[in-house]
Amino acid sequence: GDSVTQMEGPVTLSEEAFLTINCxxxxxxxxxxxxxxxxxxxxxxxxxxxxxxxxxxxxxxxxATYRKETTSFHLEKGSVQxxxxxxxxxxxxxxxxxxxxFGPGTRLSVLP
Amino acid sequence: xxxxxxxxRYKIIEKRQSVAFWxxxxxGHATLYWYQQILGQGPKLLIQFQNNGVVDDSQxxxxxxxAERLKxxxxxxxxQPAKLEDSAVYLCxxxxxxxxxGELFFGEGSRLTVL
Numbered sequence: 001g002d003s004v005t006q007m008e009g010p011v012t013l014s015e016e017a018f019l020t021i022n023c024x025x026x027x028x029x030x031x032x033x034x035x036x037x038x039x040x041x042x043x044x045x046x047x048x049x050x051x052x053x054x055x056x057x058x059x060x061x062x063x064a065t066y067r068k069e070t071t072s073f074h075l076e077k078g079s080v081q082x083x084x085x086x087x088x089x090x091x092x093x094x095x096x097x098x099x100x101x102f103g104p105g106t107r108l109s110v111l112p
Numbered sequence: 113x114x115x116x117x118x119x120x121r122y123k124i125i126e127k128r129q130s131v132a133f134w135x136x137x138x139x140g141h142a143t144l145y146w147y148q149q150i151l152g153q154g155p156k157l158l159i160q161f162q163n164n165g166v167v168d169d170s171q172x173x174x175x176x177x178x179a180e181r182l183k184x185x186x187x188x189x190x191x192q193p194a195k196l197e198d199s200a201v202y203l204c205x206x207x208x209x210x211x212x213x214g215e216l217f218f219g220e221g222s223r224l225t226v227l
Binding site for chain 1: 115116145147152153154155156157160168203205215216217218219220221
């Protein structure tokens with residue numbers, strides 16, 4: 001079945017550091033890819049998405065590019081802030097908007 | 113716009129007892145999901161409704177879990193009898209019909225502890 005693998009956390013960075021959270025996936029078809037974020041005390045919310053190969057999703061300074069050849073969707077941000085501290089989940093959907101499969105999540109802590 | 117509402121936020125029960133969780137999705141969202149999130153893991157889909165019909169319940173442990181979505185609006189997830197391994201956060205999410213935007217809107221979750 002479909003699956004998503006993420007780098008294990010927690011990840012601890014200093015403010016203004018560069019962030020990469022790796023995500024790779026296994027799917028039988030051609031999925032859409034997503035990053036969701038869960039801030040402390042809040043529900044999961046969509047951060048960004050990409051629906052086809054070479055698409056780049058971006059939001060709030062975060063970016064991720066859909067790489068079909070490496071089945072990856074790594075999350076990056078050039079300069080993290082304390083307010084970015086959260087748990088980040090990579091996810092896929094084989095049928096756009098349906099049958100979501102989530103990765104285990106990566107906890108990010110940004111220190112001032 | 114009101115978000116996805118869930119209750120109760122926290123519940124502690126003993127094994128073999130029963131528990132029910134309630135979810136009210138965003139108004140107009142036809143698709144409703146229940147996920148189970150065990151500590152340190154990503155959310156796992158339990159059941160997906162489209163209006164009041166079940167789209168996918170392949171991972172729902174039907175011997176103890178049940179869910180309904182009467183009238184295609186709010187939904188209830190029940191566990192009876194509960195086991196220790198059911199300790200988790202139960203997340204409800206909703207999306208527009210067919211999930212056209214690919215975006216799920218999540219509630220804050222209901223945290224269950226089974227002793």
